[in-house]
Amino acid sequence: MTPVLELKDAAVRYRGTAADVVADVSLAVEAGESLALVGESGAGKTTLLRLLLGLARPTAGAVRFDGAGLNPRDREQMRRFRRSVQCVFQDPYSSLDPSRRVGAIVAEPLRSLGLDSRSTAAPKVAAALERVGLQADAVDRYPHEFSGGQRQRIAIARATVCDPRVLLADEPVSALDVTTRVKVVDLLAELKQERGLTLVMVSHDLSVVASLCERTAVLERGRIVEQGATSQVLGEPGHPYTRRLIESVPRLPV
Amino acid sequence: MTLLDVRGLTVRTDDGRILVDDLSFTVAGGERLGLIGESGSGKSLTTLAVLGLLPDGMTSSGSVELAGTQMVGAAERSLTGVRGRDAAVVFQEPLTALDPLMRLGRQIAEPLARRTGLTGKHLRGAVHQALEQVRLPEPDRIARAFAHEVSGGQRQRVALAMALACEPKLLIADEPTTALDVSVQAEMLELIDGLVREREMAVLFVSHDLAVVSRVTDRVLVMKDGRAVEQGVVHDIVRAPRETYTRALVASARKLESALDLRSAP
Numbered sequence: 001m002t003p004v005l006e007l008k009d010a011a012v013r014y015r016g017t018a019a020d021v022v023a024d025v026s027l028a029v030e031a032g033e034s035l036a037l038v039g040e041s042g043a044g045k046t047t048l049l050r051l052l053l054g055l056a057r058p059t060a061g062a063v064r065f066d067g068a069g070l071n072p073r074d075r076e077q078m079r080r081f082r083r084s085v086q087c088v089f090q091d092p093y094s095s096l097d098p099s100r101r102v103g104a105i106v107a108e109p110l111r112s113l114g115l116d117s118r119s120t121a122a123p124k125v126a127a128a129l130e131r132v133g134l135q136a137d138a139v140d141r142y143p144h145e146f147s148g149g150q151r152q153r154i155a156i157a158r159a160t161v162c163d164p165r166v167l168l169a170d171e172p173v174s175a176l177d178v179t180t181r182v183k184v185v186d187l188l189a190e191l192k193q194e195r196g197l198t199l200v201m202v203s204h205d206l207s208v209v210a211s212l213c214e215r216t217a218v219l220e221r222g223r224i225v226e227q228g229a230t231s232q233v234l235g236e237p238g239h240p241y242t243r244r245l246i247e248s249v250p251r252l253p254v
Numbered sequence: 255m256t257l258l259d260v261r262g263l264t265v266r267t268d269d270g271r272i273l274v275d276d277l278s279f280t281v282a283g284g285e286r287l288g289l290i291g292e293s294g295s296g297k298s299l300t301t302l303a304v305l306g307l308l309p310d311g312m313t314s315s316g317s318v319e320l321a322g323t324q325m326v327g328a329a330e331r332s333l334t335g336v337r338g339r340d341a342a343v344v345f346q347e348p349l350t351a352l353d354p355l356m357r358l359g360r361q362i363a364e365p366l367a368r369r370t371g372l373t374g375k376h377l378r379g380a381v382h383q384a385l386e387q388v389r390l391p392e393p394d395r396i397a398r399a400f401a402h403e404v405s406g407g408q409r410q411r412v413a414l415a416m417a418l419a420c421e422p423k424l425l426i427a428d429e430p431t432t433a434l435d436v437s438v439q440a441e442m443l444e445l446i447d448g449l450v451r452e453r454e455m456a457v458l459f460v461s462h463d464l465a466v467v468s469r470v471t472d473r474v475l476v477m478k479d480g481r482a483v484e485q486g487v488v489h490d491i492v493r494a495p496r497e498t499y500t501r502a503l504v505a506s507a508r509k510l511e512s513a514l515d516l517r518s519a520p
Binding site: 040177251 | 406435440492507
């Protein structure tokens with residue numbers, strides 16, 4: 001089966017710097033196999049996510065979408081791409097426009113992709129909000145009226161309203177309190193189960209990764225040091241860096 | 255001997271909202287207490303009230319006695335001597351806690367000079383030692399660097415060195431590892447644990463993360479919406495939480511953790 005998204009020997013070097021921030025990265029996102037990108041600050045997780053989102057272009061290697069090279073100049077391909085691949089960011093306070101009502105925020109992908117008019121978007125927006133567990137009257141309210149966890153639900157509603165195949169999530173629960181975090185993790189698991197959504201998640205939180213992703217790739221200083229089934233990578237880590245990450249996770253006393 | 259005695263502490267905004275509500279706890283010399291709670295629980299405001307550092311627009315009432323000094327309603331002048339000497343604090347975000355325009359060595363030298371009266375070569379030697387203590391590599395390079403030139407973990411070690419340079423009786427640590435990577439966090443917790451033990455210093459450790467708190471403190475106070483929910487020995491609270499809220503907190507943490515265990519099973 002052709003992977004939905006694929007990086008092939010990808011490297012990124014920012015202008016004016018001597019070294020690649022990520023190098024020799026090859027990974028594939030298959031439908032139904034959620035993938036976690038794990039590593040510490042500066043490992044290149046967010047850079048990879050930017051590549052997969054088409055927001056950055058590799059300085060070497062390739063990014064492929066449904067088997068074809070991703071080309072930001074190909075408008076027809078980019079439309080299909082934006083419809084298939086959506087994203088959720090870490091900070092629910094800065095990722096929602098404070099001056100727009102939630103209804104308009106969630107409808108944005110439908111409108112900008114030209115899929116719907118205001119009237120045909122409304123029922124889809126209502127359905128998306130209901131799926132993430134928000135009341136229907138949320139459409140008339142503003143982001144500041146919601147808590148951090150609710151805002152992240154709004155962001156998830158916006159990202160899933162156009163029924164994408166892949167959801168790219170950059171630390172989607174890191175900014176949330178632990179009780180809220182569990183609920184948002186449950187919501188993402190539900191969307192995977194019920195809508196067949198495939199997650200590509202950047203996270204430093206291994207327990208969240210283990211809860212949601214079938215596959216894990218571990219990044220250290222811009223290179224993948226280990227990748228495979230999550231049970232394998234986190235259960236029997238082969239690389240010393242992976243082992244150190246797992247051992248560092250603070251645990252509750254038994 | 256009670257070092258910190260908080261009784262009926264209440265923090266109000268000028269428009270009358272109550273952010274910390276009738277909170278009482280004590281920390282004895284050399285004892286370690288964790289304050290745990292989620293956003294908005296009032297745990298950070300409590301530490302600020304303990305130091306008499308509440309922002310404008312908030313006032314505290316009740317009683318906070320720190321090493322015999324009443325902090326509530328005291329004049330700012332009488333508090334400057336208490337801060338540093340009796341209690342020093344490490345905040346969550348070391349980038350905002352450190353002065354961006356002053357070399358790191360000088361920032362440590364200030365409290366050191368005030369406490370020890372050292373100058374010149376001797377003071378530089380003491381700064382070098384303070385940086386070595388928090389296990390920073392190349393202490394002389396770090397002393398000459400500015401805050402933005404070192405990593406987040408190194409910045410937090412500098413902030414810890416500054417707090418310890420005062421040799422306070424009480425170290426207040428407000429989410430000191432939340433902004434750090436997990437492996438850096440593990441090193442930092444071990445470092446705090448060791449340094450505090452050597453000095454028989456008391457600790458008030460604020461965090462949203464039960465697992466992190468349990469690494470450093472013996473006792474824990476659970477807060478929600480400005481009130482104390484439950485208080486006791488960390489191990490007891492984690493094993494057998496009594497209150498509904500604490501149970502939910504422990505269950506959430508356990509649930510996330512168990513995902514890791516399932517995967518580790520053969």
